[in-house]
Amino acid sequence: MLELRKIQSDLFPKLYDSFLIDDDPLSNEQDWRNVFDYPWPNEEGHCGYAMLRDDELVGMMGMVFSDRSIQGQSRKFCNLHTWWVREDQRGHSLMMLRPLKKLSERYTITHFTPCDRIRAVARKLGFRDLSSQLRILLPIGQSTAARKSKSQVEFIWEPEQIRPALCEAERRIFDDHQPYSIGHLLIQDDQTQCYVVYTHVVRHRLPYCHIHYIGDRGLFAKCEPMIRATLIARHQVRFVAMEQRHCDGLQLHRSLKFWSPASSLVKSDTVNDADIDGLYSDVVFLKLTTLPDITHHLRQRAADLLPFLTRPD
Structure with a gap:
């Protein structure tokens, strides 16, 4: 049976053992735990979604929620990261996207490290390119x-x-x-x-x-x-x-x-591109490069x- 489950701290060991342990050789278990278990208040009560089949991890989408002061106004942000679906489950990828529709009504949603496949799907959901030059x-x-x-x-x-x-x-x-x-x-x-x-x-x-x-x-x-x-x-x-x-x-x-080899992604009606930075994202948390x-x-x-x-x- 296929189910979509909110990622909370008790699910992290399964995420790490099934996928994260091999995703980035320069990030250890504690580095990844800090990405999925951040210390500031999170009104959503989770840090993303996991797709499981018979309790086996077959997909995931990490989310970092934050409240930012932009041009003197309080704005809500959600940074997507580690968006992955196992190849034999790609036919169910749309299941991972359902939560984004409601989130986009309240959040500026960013994704700084999408692959080409995710970029193509996200554009159909109303995301636009954010220059990463x-x-x-x-x-x-x-x-x-x-x-x-x-x-x-x-x-x-x-x-x-x-x-x-x-x-x-x-x-x-x-x-x-x-x-x-x-x-x-x-x-x-x-x-x-x-x-x-x-x-x-x-x-x-x-x-x-x-x-x-x-x-x-x-x-x-x-x-x-x-x-x-x-x-x-x-x-x-x-x-x-x-x-x-x-x-x-x-x-x-x-x-x-x-x-720029590729663009980042953003979905927002309230925040200008020039006001979007890399804070509260995997790019900063894991000291990633956006360059080849x-x-x-x-x-x-x-x-x-x-x-x-x-x-x-």
Whole structure:
């Protein structure tokens, strides 16, 4: 008998042993448990749906529910992840989609890592493409960064100093993301501050820092070269990345747009694309990359850009 069951904590061992254990070699059991058993309040009372046949797992769809403050308004989000149906059960895939219709009436629904098959099905349900193109911020020297930055700022890394300085909405982001191995940075000048949330991604043998949340775009724009140089030096990474949709109005010295192999998905009538970030999603929780193996591509681009990167400013 085929049934659709809400995913709650008691179902996690079956999810892990049946599928998750082999889904991502860089994520262990506790990493996955944190994705399916998150600590903040969840009014839905579950974290997705599992499809079972005679108590055997044959499909699943993870969901991360969150309440966000967007442009001063409270908005509900649901991020889909780990959407999987066993091949011999694909004929019942629509069963997994039924809950999405009711959720879409109250939630902005996102999916940042869909495969082509899921992307095609989701579009029939009213999902649209959400650009996942990245802006790659190339390395620059500390002296150049200091000269390019337009504000003298202090960088604060210690959690016990960051949390008390945050507003209520950002303090909730900080607290909710504590179980996950992600980066928090507070930048302060004489007049304002900017809270930054990022991940240190180590995939495809190409480490980089991915900025997901920027609290104050004005201060960020003034000191972006120093932020970039500091993150690269602190984590010994190749570059810093941001979603291109978050870069409007920012002058990003020595950067390039990187082609997007595929788009993410969104279904929303209330939230603009530019206000959608990767917080409260598997991309942040598991420090996933939204890029393919780009090592060869970047080597080629670096060779093309070498004359510009080495010339004096």
